[in-house]
Amino acid sequence: MDSSVIWSWIAALGGWVWFVAAAIFFVLELTAPGxxxxxxGFAAILIGIISLAMVxxxxxxxxxxxxxxxxxxxxxxxxxxxxxxxxDRPFLNRRAEGYVGRVFTLDKPIVDGVGTVRIEDTVWRVSxxxxxxxxxVKVASADGAQLAVEAA
Numbered sequence: 001m002d003s004s005v006i007w008s009w010i011a012a013l014g015g016w017v018w019f020v021a022a023a024i025f026f027v028l029e030l031t032a033p034g035x036x037x038x039x040x041g042f043a044a045i046l047i048g049i050i051s052l053a054m055v056x057x058x059x060x061x062x063x064x065x066x067x068x069x070x071x072x073x074x075x076x077x078x079x080x081x082x083x084x085x086x087x088d089r090p091f092l093n094r095r096a097e098g099y100v101g102r103v104f105t106l107d108k109p110i111v112d113g114v115g116t117v118r119i120e121d122t123v124w125r126v127s128x129x130x131x132x133x134x135x136x137v138k139v140a141s142a143d144g145a146q147l148a149v150e151a152a
Contacts, residue, residue: 018048099147129150
């Protein structure tokens with residue numbers, strides 16, 4: 001098929017080409033999920049509606065599509081935060097952050113700034129001032145699997 005035939009077919013579609021593009025983006029989102037093509041699809045629908053309402057050059061349509069594609073992402077994040085329901089276990093995948101502010105007993109002394117503390121069934125590496133085993137420490141912050149502690 002000649003490329004001029006394809007371009008003339010696309011030009012004949014006019015504003016409807018954006019709805020075809022949106023459908024393609026939505027199908028791509030289904031095959032490769034990641035919530036990226038979804039926003040491109042929404043932007044294509046919006047520019048399709050705009051191009052049906054007013055006559056725009058194809059350059060202006062592409063620029064508006066690019067702007068809408070970029071604008072859809074922060075808009076989603078803004079509205080998703082408002083809709084998101086609080087979870088019953090907010091520290092499920094960030095367990096260490098759930099220990100900040102709590103007080104525990106040192107399992108092994110902190111020597112040269114490093115020691116361990118046993119929390120439930122897990123031994124955590126801690127950093128802080130040198131303290132003997134059995135000392136009470138308060139978790140000040142969490143960095144990955146290491147807890148920063150201070151004397152309680």
